Amino acid sequence: MRSLILDLLNKDKEKLLKSSLAKAHENNDKCNSFVTILDDAKVNTNNGAFKGISYALKDNISTKGILSTASSNTLKNYIPPYSATSYLALEREGATLIGKTTMDEFGMGGTAKTAHTGLVRNPLDTLRTPGGSSAGSAVAVSAGVVPFAIGTDTGDSIRKPASYTGIVGYKPTYGMISRYGLMPFASSLDHVGVLSKYVYDAAYVVNYIKGKDEKDMTSFDSSNIDLLKDIDKDIKGKRLFYIKEIADINEYENPSDELVSILKEFNNKIDAIRNIGVEVEEVSIDKKLLNVLNTAYIAIATAEATSNLSNMTGIQFGEREDGENIYELMKNFRTKNFSSLIKRRFVIGSFVLQKENQERYFVNAQRVRAKIVSIMNDLFTKYDGLILPASGNVAPKLSDINDNMSKTELAINNHMVIGNFGGYPSITIPFVNYNNLPVGLNITGPKVSDANILNIAYKLEELIDYKEVR
Amino acid sequence: MSKITKELIYKYASDLLIGLTVEENKMVLDEFDIINEKMDEIANLEGISSIEPMALQDSVDEVALRSDVVSDELTTDEVIANASNKTLDAIVVPKVVE
Numbered sequence: 001m002r003s004l005i006l007d008l009l010n011k012d013k014e015k016l017l018k019s020s021l022a023k024a025h026e027n028n029d030k031c032n033s034f035v036t037i038l039d040d041a042k043v044n045t046n047n048g049a050f051k052g053i054s055y056a057l058k059d060n061i062s063t064k065g066i067l068s069t070a071s072s073n074t075l076k077n078y079i080p081p082y083s084a085t086s087y088l089a090l091e092r093e094g095a096t097l098i099g100k101t102t103m104d105e106f107g108m109g110g111t112a113k114t115a116h117t118g119l120v121r122n123p124l125d126t127l128r129t130p131g132g133s134s135a136g137s138a139v140a141v142s143a144g145v146v147p148f149a150i151g152t153d154t155g156d157s158i159r160k161p162a163s164y165t166g167i168v169g170y171k172p173t174y175g176m177i178s179r180y181g182l183m184p185f186a187s188s189l190d191h192v193g194v195l196s197k198y199v200y201d202a203a204y205v206v207n208y209i210k211g212k213d214e215k216d217m218t219s220f221d222s223s224n225i226d227l228l229k230d231i232d233k234d235i236k237g238k239r240l241f242y243i244k245e246i247a248d249i250n251e252y253e254n255p256s257d258e259l260v261s262i263l264k265e266f267n268n269k270i271d272a273i274r275n276i277g278v279e280v281e282e283v284s285i286d287k288k289l290l291n292v293l294n295t296a297y298i299a300i301a302t303a304e305a306t307s308n309l310s311n312m313t314g315i316q317f318g319e320r321e322d323g324e325n326i327y328e329l330m331k332n333f334r335t336k337n338f339s340s341l342i343k344r345r346f347v348i349g350s351f352v353l354q355k356e357n358q359e360r361y362f363v364n365a366q367r368v369r370a371k372i373v374s375i376m377n378d379l380f381t382k383y384d385g386l387i388l389p390a391s392g393n394v395a396p397k398l399s400d401i402n403d404n405m406s407k408t409e410l411a412i413n414n415h416m417v418i419g420n421f422g423g424y425p426s427i428t429i430p431f432v433n434y435n436n437l438p439v440g441l442n443i444t445g446p447k448v449s450d451a452n453i454l455n456i457a458y459k460l461e462e463l464i465d466y467k468e469v470r
Numbered sequence: 471m472s473k474i475t476k477e478l479i480y481k482y483a484s485d486l487l488i489g490l491t492v493e494e495n496k497m498v499l500d501e502f503d504i505i506n507e508k509m510d511e512i513a514n515l516e517g518i519s520s521i522e523p524m525a526l527q528d529s530v531d532e533v534a535l536r537s538d539v540v541s542d543e544l545t546t547d548e549v550i551a552n553a554s555n556k557t558l559d560a561i562v563v564p565k566v567v568e
């Protein structure tokens with residue numbers, strides 16, 4: 001069984017905690033992966049599934065009495081008076097929190113460049129991004145600081161950083177893990193999930209923090225679902241599909257050498273998967289629809305974020321700024337403390353919600369969401385899951401990227417948002433290195449098929465036998 | 471549909487209680503060039519206008535409101551802990567009556 005957690009269960013937790021804290025400081029100096037390191041942490045002695053094992057939490061998850069900033073200046077000194085359900089579940093199960101990880105501000109953006117404490121670096125090459133928004137969580141796992149970290153995923157914010165740092169990123173079905181205590185970005189798309197070295201560990205963590213929570217009315221009862229029981233089962237006879245318009249190199253005009261190589265390796269892996277008895281078929285989806293998924297995502301996510309974060313005024317949350325009147329005070333606070341990206345996205349979100357613009361922008365974006373979800377739901381009646389590269393590139397250099405929109409966005413780099421649109425379980429596992437940097441393989445299945453998707457991912461992890469970048 | 475202009479961007483920002491720099495305004499304007507092009511593509515998708523928009527996730531369980539029972543309550547100290555301006559056991563608020 002490939003598992004760091006199982007290996008650590010019977011190890012000396014005092015030593016593990018000491019080692020994790022030392023590595024956290026070392027990694028933070030190099031990569032800026034933590035907003036807070038809990039140097040006074042004590043080994044959790046609760047008699048639960050984790051037996052004191054160390055872990056890290058993304059900083060948008062509320063922890064009573066512990067600084068929780070969502071990597072935003074607006075919350076730079078905020079200490080929540082209550083805790084997220086996911087954090088309480090880990091506490092109850094005996095996991096030891098060692099720190100809160102750096103992220104793109106409020107989860108918005110994927111560059112790892114918008115945290116109030118500065119950009120986050122990829123431990124495999126510090127000139128490159130680890131991806132975002134769960135940047136610090138991915139870095140902490142990839143660098144071996146902790147065996148697992150909790151992240152959140154609104155567009156691909158767990159699964160893309162996992163791809164860029166050579167680890168596993170798993171976003172369960174929407175509602176499987178309570179969002180209570182998660183600082184919201186786009187509530188209809190936000191998921192809590194996990195980053196780990198191995199598939200088994202991701203399944204292990206979610207198995208112990210999932211469940212119905214009366215404080216999150218979108219959560220559901222999954223007490224009859226065991227994510228570990230059949231994880232090692234033979235997957236012969238399972239049925240997967242990939243999307244031709246994304247995975248076929250002939251669909252691209254002037255593809256980069258990097259993309260050519262990644263898709264060639266992907267097709268090699270598909271052959272290997274077929275050789276173990278899994279049926280993999282090619283499916284065609286209208287390219288025009290695939291090419292507008294990211295725009296639909298931006299319209300929906302910015303609209304929800306504009307509303308969700310309207311309480312960041314310096315009155316309900318944050319340290320008050322000066323002003324001649326209450327409006328000037330709030331404007332000064334929001335202008336000074338939100339990053340440029342957030343402010344720009346708020347304006348877009350507000351624009352698409354205006355009555356005169358709603359039909360063309362917001363409602364049409366919701367129609368795109370409905371269309372792709374309907375297509376996927378139909379396909380999921382015939383197949384166990386969708387399999388695709390998590391990205392058409394390795395982690396880009398920090399100097400080469402920004403969060404500005406581009407006319408030439410490739411669907412191969414944005415398709416994982418389908419998992420958020422439909423609330424599907426979706427997992428990225430490492431599968432190949434290009435120029436000594438990793439690229440992930442993503443598997444997404446129908447709602448509540450988490451155990452099946454984890455079983456497939458576990459067996460593919462075994463088949464691929466990925467060699468870590470050294 | 472309103473045509474996006476730099477004046478409109480300043481207005482929306484102001485309504486959101488946000489100040490934008492000239493550069494930020496220009497960036498939003500440039501981004502709308504892309505958004506508008508893409509929104510044209512969406513509007514031209516076959517049958518798009520007849521699709522029922524999806525605003526929320528399909529529920530796995532029946533959605534029910536929880537019972538209205540008092541459980542956790544914050545203490546006064548917890549409530550005021552994050553306030554930067556407080557006196558005794560109260561948060562000092564700005565004057566709102568002009």
